[in-house]
Amino acid sequence: MDTRVHDDPSHAGTASSVAGAREAIPISLIINGRQRHFAIEPWVTLLDLLREQEHLTGTKKGCDHGQCGACTVLIEGKRINSCLVLAVSRDGAQVTTIEGLADGDRLHPLQQAFVEHDALQCGYCTPGQICSAQGLINEGHASSGNEVRELMSGNLCRCGAYTNIAAAIMEVLDKDGAP
Amino acid sequence: MNRFSYVRAAGVPEAVHEGSAKHVRFLAGGTNLIDLMKENVERPERLVDINRLPLNKIEDLEGGGLRLGALVTNADTAYDPRVDRRYPLLASAILAGASPQLRNAATNGGNLNQRTRCYYFYDPATACNKRDPGSGCGAIGGVNRIHAILGASDQCIATHPSDMCVALAALDAEVRVTGPDGDRVIPLTEYHRLPGDEPWRDNYLRPGELVTAIDLPAEDFTSHYTYLKLRDRLSYAFALVSVAVVMRLDGDLIREARIALGGVAHKPWRSPVAESGLAGERASRANFIAAAHALTEGAVGQGDNDFKIELARRAIVRALEQAAAGTPQSQTDKRVL
Numbered sequence: 376m377d378t379r380v381h382d383d384p385s386h387a388g389t390a391s392s393v394a395g396a397r398e399a400i401p402i403s404l405i406i407n408g409r410q411r412h413f414a415i416e417p418w419v420t421l422l423d424l425l426r427e428q429e430h431l432t433g434t435k436k437g438c439d440h441g442q443c444g445a446c447t448v449l450i451e452g453k454r455i456n457s458c459l460v461l462a463v464s465r466d467g468a469q470v471t472t473i474e475g476l477a478d479g480d481r482l483h484p485l486q487q488a489f490v491e492h493d494a495l496q497c498g499y500c501t502p503g504q505i506c507s508a509q510g511l512i513n514e515g516h517a518s519s520g521n522e523v524r525e526l527m528s529g530n531l532c533r534c535g536a537y538t539n540i541a542a543a544i545m546e547v548l549d550k551d552g553a554p
Numbered sequence: 555m556n557r558f559s560y561v562r563a564a565g566v567p568e569a570v571h572e573g574s575a576k577h578v579r580f581l582a583g584g585t586n587l588i589d590l591m592k593e594n595v596e597r598p599e600r601l602v603d604i605n606r607l608p609l610n611k612i613e614d615l616e617g618g619g620l621r622l623g624a625l626v627t628n629a630d631t632a633y634d635p636r637v638d639r640r641y642p643l644l645a646s647a648i649l650a651g652a653s654p655q656l657r658n659a660a661t662n663g664g665n666l667n668q669r670t671r672c673y674y675f676y677d678p679a680t681a682c683n684k685r686d687p688g689s690g691c692g693a694i695g696g697v698n699r700i701h702a703i704l705g706a707s708d709q710c711i712a713t714h715p716s717d718m719c720v721a722l723a724a725l726d727a728e729v730r731v732t733g734p735d736g737d738r739v740i741p742l743t744e745y746h747r748l749p750g751d752e753p754w755r756d757n758y759l760r761p762g763e764l765v766t767a768i769d770l771p772a773e774d775f776t777s778h779y780t781y782l783k784l785r786d787r788l789s790y791a792f793a794l795v796s797v798a799v800v801m802r803l804d805g806d807l808i809r810e811a812r813i814a815l816g817g818v819a820h821k822p823w824r825s826p827v828a829e830s831g832l833a834g835e836r837a838s839r840a841n842f843i844a845a846a847h848a849l850t851e852g853a854v855g856q857g858d859n860d861f862k863i864e865l866a867r868r869a870i871v872r873a874l875e876q877a878a879a880g881t882p883q884s885q886t887d888k889r890v891l
Contacts, residue, residue, distance in 0.1 A: 400560065416557075417560035418557065418591075420588070439592065440592065455658050456656065459656075460588070460659065461560075464562075464581060464584065464605055507655065514629075521886045524789075525789055526654050528789035528790040529654050
């Protein structure tokens with residue numbers, strides 16, 4: 376494994392502290408509301424850090440090339456492909472994964488809507504779909520079904536549950552009265 | 555991915571200094587670079603992370619233009635109210651490209667500098683003069699459905715994949731760069747190269763030079779414009795052919811028309827002959843067909859992509875009709891009207 380946990384929070388990343396580093400670099404991230412510290416090699420992606428360091432395996436590695444959207448997480452509330460982000464480059468960022476959406480045992484409205492609309496079959500793409508949908512809601516550029524489908528096109532579903540995925544997202548959008 | 559060292563540039567001078575060394579790449583959004591590193595196409599010895607540099611603003615220019623910082627994301631650019639209101643062609647083209655996730659990470663500077671999506675360039679097991687100079691071109695005589703029909707050479711038939719740059723070419727944008735020898739401004743239309751006999755060079759940036767901003771001139775193309783993108787699926791795919799048009803009309807007389815093609819060459823493709831041929835003429839289908847032929851003058855198919863020549867001509871005519879009618883292509887409702 377390329378990463379190891381770093382417990383010393385004094386290693387806040389600064390320009391000078393990382394100059395020329397080829398070995399592990401200290402960074403901190405706020406992951407699902409918890410401050411976490413790491414010492415990681417610069418080639419570790421955010422996806423690998425989440426899965427292998429934090430054991431947050433809800434975020435999936437699908438294509439690992441930014442083509443499928445299974446690795447979608449939110450950084451500062453914006454959805455991105457975590458497979459194409461080097462973790463060192465996001466030092467200090469707030470990251471939200473699928474594990475951070477529910478409120479204890481109470482499902483997030485998108486999770487509830489996906490269940491009610493049967494918006495999945497195998498479920499592999501679902502965490503990415505839901506994080507992406509939360510990003511879509513945060514962005515506020517979609518209200519019609521056409522807009523939801525266009526702005527969810529970065530998330531592929533091999534099972535073809537698209538109709539129900541769009542319906543689930545539309546229901547949450549309508550309940551929010553947004554945007 | 556190969557092993558590399560990493561430095562976070564604290565300022566532009568430090569970035570330029572670091573970037574001037576060999577085998578170094580600037581890291582911005584990383585959506586193309588990290589992918590290419592995973593494929594072993596890019597194997598930098600060092601990454602210079604420029605994400606903390608103060609190049610992340612969109613600013614009004616004196617005289618009414620707009621300056622897009624190199625580190626502003628594609629999404630923040632497309633949804634900026636000033637861009638949306640004053641440069642709707644640009645917003646439309648950006649939203650035609652990639653996915654929301656990618657647009658949230660990809661930057662304006664990175665969009666300019668992204669590499670071709672030629673399958674041979676991406677596959678180190680094959681010949682590619684762009685990736686491995688002198689090794690040959692697998693695409694010539696190979697599978698070349700997505701490849702160039704204009705401006706190609708006998709060494710490379712790759713295309714530039716950007717949508718954003720096609721709009722920037724039509725808008726006569728300028729690229730601001732800084733480097734070891736100071737600052738300079740490069741017209742967008744002269745920023746990217748044709749492959750010629752140095753296909754490994756995508757653009758005219760010199761070693762160490764860093765894109766700092768893209769300037770949009772103060773011109774009003776808010777009434778007659780369109781970005782028409784044709785591809786194998788309706789969303790989240792690169793263009794087979796795309797057309798950006800901006801136009802100024804007096805009644806049905808064309809005062810000025812600019813047409814840029816994407817997906818067909820190593821750079822956004824414009825033709826002074828085609829554009830001057832429209833100036834002063836009526837906005838008629840016959841004149842649009844003539845412009846389409848002028849713009850695709852010299853087009854050559856490679857076999858699989860022969861269809862692109864006629865597709866490009868028809869797309870040009872349709873885009874000119876959309877722009878003249880003031881009915882730009884919707885990027886949500888994909889029907890081509």
